[in-house]
Amino acid sequence: MYNRLCILLIEPSFLIREGLKTMLSNLGNPYRLEEIDTPLDDLEKLINRLHPTLIMINPLLIPKMITLPRDPESNFNPIYIGLISNGVSTKTKSKFDNLLNLDGDRHELFKTMEKVMQQLGTSQTETDNYTLSERELSILKLVALGNTNNEIADRLFISTHTVMTHRKNITRKLGIKTVSGLTVYAILNQHIKMEEIQGS
Amino acid sequence: MRINKDMKMAEVIHLNHHLLPVLNRFDIHLGFGERSVETVCRDHALNIDFFLEIVNTFHDPSYFPVRHLQSFKASMLIDYLQKTHAYYLDFKIPEIRQNIRQITQEGSLQNSHKKLLEDFFDSYQHELTTHINKEEQRVYPYVISLENTLDNPASTVKELQEIGRYSILEYEEDHDDVEAKLFDLKNIIIKYLPTSKNNKLLNVILHDIFELERDLNNHGHIEDLILVPIVENMEKALRARLNKLSANV
Known part of the structure; x- marks a missing residue:
């Protein structure tokens, strides 16, 4: 298991926050998220409390003159994403990573988010192989062509x-559940051709 | 944040504009002025508690309605649920279908891919329609007739027994495949459909699918959390009445 991502989201717009959350869910990494919608005087304190790995922040909500807290020595080095x-x-x-x-x-x-996820090393493509194996591919083709589980088992000599x-x-x-989706x-x-299905 | 009767109706929309189609189902339309939720409901002769439960379940999927269940008429709920059905079949689905039809003109999708998308959406539409028809033709009529039989003090033992042969639980059916298809459609568009740079229309379609999914989830939620408990209560009342009648004989 990978560590659960802790994300701090500092953005005044509800819609943008919701949109970002939807996008994050679609990336498929489990995460914990803290939302802030007002300017913070005490950004540093909050960051120290939460220790987020990722901070997504709208520049308008960064108090003037402040540098974004970082402390590489204490092993605390969050990735800042400017919204x-x-x-x-x-x-x-230039303030942001x-x-x-x-x-x-x-x-x-x-693309940007996937790049960030890779930097964090939480990308599932690294911990788990998300491409189909040869065997899975041949089964996918047979399913897509309309074969039942039993037919596929007979055909491939497996249970x-x-x-x-x-x-x-x-x-x-x-992330596809139905036969027609597959x-x-x-x-x-291009694993199968459209004519192949129409013919069967 | 919970929506309450003292809020202005305009504030409710500012809080969550996804509620607009929900308000339309209550025949409430834009132009609220400064009127409160309570006033608007009174103007439209709506049960305020019922209205609040519906908008709150929609606004916050983790909200669990419990308080006023007894005071709601099943017919009130069914009226609402039928309007959501009409919204899907007469408005939302045709809208998405129309956009899919247009998508090649915008140049964001190849013809053969458009055909795949169209066929997939058509089969989804077919399944959703079948599912909705089943509810409208079998489940809802049962609930309405159960309520009418119970409401009528002159219902005969025979009538009570007749309606007592059914149970809402028998009609419970999983929406699994209908839900799965919509889920697949999202992933196909998000992950696998090759698009060109100009894909504004595809974004619109995706957005509409998310909206539809959210609405459908809420619809299922209302059925499971509000309608089914109300019907179960009625079925209990029916059995109690039958027992009493047979004890009197």
């Missing part, structure tokens, strides 16, 4: 139970 929008000054930007552009599109946002275990793992890795996945990734 910025277009037109924020370079000076402001990473920047999340709130005006950016979905891909850009996710139905084993097929079910593989299917559970496929669902866990892809079919769409298989076609999008």
Whole structure:
């Protein structure tokens, strides 16, 4: 098990906070989150209490003249992510380790967050292999083509139970539960062709 | 934050704008002025406790309604639930469908991928419709007729026995597959659908799916946490009345 991520989110907008939370959940790492929506005089105290690994902060809520608390010697070195929008000054930007552009599109946002997760070493792709194995891939194809668990078991000379275990793992890795969802996945990734299903 | 009767209705929307479609189901529409939740409910002849339970379960999924269950008529709830059904089938689903249809024009999706998305959404729509029809044609009529039979002091033993043959628990059915399909659709769009840079419409679709999912979860919540307990209470009352009648014979 990896350590549970502790995130401090300092942002006045409820919608942006909610949006960020949704995005974080979609990244799939378990996390604990503390939300602050007002400027803080005592940022340092709060940080010392919570010891967050990740601090997402709107520059507007950082009191003037303050430098962001860091203490590499005590092993406390959080990653600061500035929640910025277009037109924020370079000076402001330079305070942060990473920047999340709130005006950016979905891909850009996710890419930044994934990069951060990798820096933290909590990325699941490191602790668990999320690509499908050869066996899982062949089972995925057969499922997508409409075969039942029994049919797949007969075809591959394995037990139905084993097929079910593989299917559970496929669902866990892809985040797709239904047969029709798996079919769409298989076609999008060119594991099977659309004509193959229509023919069967 | 709990929504209460003294808040201004406008404040409620500022607090959580996702409640707008919920208010519409009560036939409450924008333009609240300074009126409080209580006043608006009175103007619309709504049971204020009922209104508050519904908006609070929607506003906070961890909120558990308990206090006023006895005072609600099942028919009140069913009226609300039917309106949410209509919202899904007549508005939200067609809206998402329409956006999926348009998506190739925007250039964010290849034709073959659009077809996949369309077919997948159509099969979801079909399943959701089937599920909703079952509720409307079987479950709700049972509950209404149970309530009517109980409310009528002149109901005969035969009528009571007849309706007593059913139980809400028999109708309980898992929504598993319908939910799973929507879950898959989210992940397909979020993770696997190759898109070009211009994917504003796809974002809109994704946003709508999240909204729909949230609404559906709340719908299921209301059925499980409010409707089912009310019906179970009625079924208990029915059995008590039958026992009393047979003791008198």
